[in-house]
Amino acid sequence: MEKLAIKGGSPVRKEKIYYGKQWIDEDDIEAVESVLRSDYLTCGPKVEELERMLEEFTGAKHAVAVANGTAALHCACIAAGIRSGDEVITTPLTFAASANCALYCGARPVFADIDPKTYNIDPDSIRNHITARTKAVIAVDFTGQAVEIEKIKAICKEYNLVFIEDAAHAIATKYKGQQIGALADMTTFSFHPVKTITGGEGGAILTNDDDLYMKLNLAHAHGITREEPLMEDLPHEGPWYYEQILLGYNYRITDFQAALIMSQLKKIDKFVARRKEIVTKYNQEFSKIPEIIMQNEIPESDTCRHLYIIRLDFDKLNCTRREFFDAMSAENVQCQIHYIPVYWFPYYQHIGYEKGICPNAEEVYKGILSIPLYPKMTDQDVNDVICAVRKIVDYYKK
Template sequence: MSERFLPYGRQSIDDSDIKAVVEVLKSDWLTTGPAVAHFEETVCAFTGAAHAVAVSSGTAALHVTMMALDIGPGDEVIVPPVTFAATSNAVLYCGARPVFADVDPRTLLLDPEAVAAAITPRTRAIVGVDYAGQPCDWDALRALARRHGLALVADACHALGGEYRGRRVGTLADVTVFSFHPVKPVTTGEGGMALTDDPGLAERMRHLRGHGITSTAAQREAAGGWFYEMTSLGYNYRICDIQCALGTSQMARLPGWVERRNALARRYDAALAGTAVRPLETLPDIRHARHLYVVRTPDRDSRFRALRAAGIGVNVHYIPVYLHPYYRSLGYEPGLCPVSEAAFAEILTLPLWPGMEDGEVDRVVRELLS
C-alpha cells in the first residue's frame, strides 16, 4: 500500500464538530445569531481578552483593526516582510503605507531594533507577526509603542494557543488578530477574529464588520423592533453561526493539539540535530503554538522538488512581501530587508499537524536528508 500524501498542514475534524454544525443547521439562526457570540466568549475565556469580534477571515480582522485605529492616508505602519501579504495589505486598504522592518535571523520574528530604526513622525502603529506560531518579543515592542505613542497590533494568525512569559497570546497587544483557515490551530473553514481589552475599539470593529450599522438582526429581533442606522462606512465581514459552532467545538481540543504539535516538533528537532538542515530557534519563556515547522537549508529548491516527488507536501512561507510584483509597482525594491531576503532563499516548511503520526515525521526526515 502506498504511503499517504503529507500536506504541510491540514484541519482536524471529528464527530463532535459535525454534531455542533448540524445543531446550528437545525436551529433558527444561521448567521448573526447566538453561536457567533458564544464563539467570541469561548475565545475570550481561553485567552483572557476582554472583547472579541469574529469576522469572515483573518484578513477582515486585520482590516477592521486598521480602520478602528483610524489608520489612513499619510500614516505609516511598521510590519515585517516575512508574513502573508494580508498583514500589510490591510494597511494599504486604509490608504496608509506599510514600512517593512527586518526580522531576527534566528526566529524570523520582527526585530525590535529594526522597528526602532523605522519609526518616523508619520508612524501610527507597529504590527508584530507571531511567525510559525512563536510569539514575538512583545515586551520590547510594547516599550517602543509606549515610548512613541503608537498602537501595537499582534498578527497572531499562526499563534492561537501560544504563550509569552506566562501570558496567553490574545492579551499581548492593543489588538490581536487570529485566523481560522483550515491549516491554522483552530478552523471555522474560513474566518477570523480581533481581540482587545478596549471596549471602544471592540464596538467600532463590530460596527465595521456589519456595514457600519448600529444593530444586528438578532438584536432587533430580541428588542421587537426594526429600526437601525448606518453610522459609518463598513463592510460585510460577518461570520456565520455554522462556522462559529465549528470553531467553538474545536476550541475544546486546542490545548491537546498544541501539545501534540510541540511533541512532533521535538521529534523533528532531535532527528535534524547535527545535520545541515537547521530548524528555526525557539526562544525561552514562550509556548510555541507550532502552526508551522520551518527549517533553513541552502539547497532549498532541490530539496523541495525531491520531497514533493516523494509525496511530501512541503511549502515555503514566505516570499518577503515587498518583493511581490504589486508591491514592486508601489516602489519597494530588493535589498530593503537583507535578513528576510537571505532567509527566503533557504526556508522550507515541513508537514506538521496534530493528526500526523510519529512515523510520518521520520519519513519526512528520511526523505529530507537523503
C-alpha cells in the same frame, strides 16, 4: 547511498503527505449540523457564544468574531484609525494580508527587517523605521512563536503607536505564561484549515480596550449600530431603527462556522500537545544535521507551532532549494515556502518598493522550507518526513 525518488529510486512514502491539514471529527460535524437545523445561520447565538469562549480562552476583555483573519486585520486597522498618509510598520516574512490591511486603509506598509535567528520582526528595526507618519505596528507571531511583546509594547508606548499583533499562527502560544490574545492593543486570529483550530474560514480580533471594541463591532458590520448611546438622531422612530455611523464592511462570520470553531476550541489542548510532540521530535533529529540551521526560540515564548521550518545551509549542500523541494515532493512529502518577502510581489514593486530593503528576511527566505506539521500526523508520518529530509541531505551534502 540511497537513490532519491527523483532519480528513479523508491520514495520514502507511498501516499503524499501535505504540510498542513485540519482534524475534523464527528463532534465537529454534529456541531455544524445542529446549527444548520436551527433558526439562525448567521447573526445568531453561536457567534456570540464563540466570542465569549475566545475571551475566556485568551483572558482578553473583548472578542469580535469575523469572516477570516484578513478581515480581522482590516477591522483592527480601521479601529486603530489608520488612514491615508499614515505608515504602518510590519514584517516582510509573512502572508500578504499583514501588509495589505494597511493598504486597504490608504496607508503605506513599511517593512522592518527580521531577526535572522527567530525570523520574527526585530524590535530595533521597528525603532529605526519610525517616522512622524507612523501610526501602528503589525507584528506577526511567525510560525506560532510570540514576537518580543514587551519590547514592542515599550516602543509603541514611547511613540504613541497602536500595537496590533497578527497571531494568525499563534493561538494557544503563551508569552511569559500568558495566552496570546490579551497582550497587544489588538490581537488577530485566523481559523483557516491549516491553522491550529479551524472554521473552514474565520477570524477574530481580541482587545482589552472598550473604545477599540466598539469600533471593531462597527467596522465588521457595515458601520451600523442599534445602540442608542452611539446614535445621532434621537429620539428615534421605533424598534426597527438603526444608524450607519461609519463606513464598515460585511465581515460577519456564520453561525455554523462559529459552531465549528467552538467545537475545535474544546479540543485545543489535544491539538497543542500533539503539535508540541512532533516539534520536539523534529528538533531532536534536525539539530543533529549540520546542513540544517535551526529556528531559535526566545525563552519567553511557550510556542504552539503552526509551521515547522527547516532552513537549508547551501554552503554545505550541492543543490538548489528548488532541487531540494522537488526531491521532497518525489519522496511524497509536499513542502511549502513561508513566505516570499511581501514587497517582492509585482503589486508592491509597481507601487514603489525595492528589493533589498530587508536583507535578513531575503537571506532567510532563500533557505527555508516548511515541512508537514499537523496534529493528525502519525508517528510513522513524522518518521517518514525525517527520513526524506535525511535521505536528501545525505545525497546532496558536500
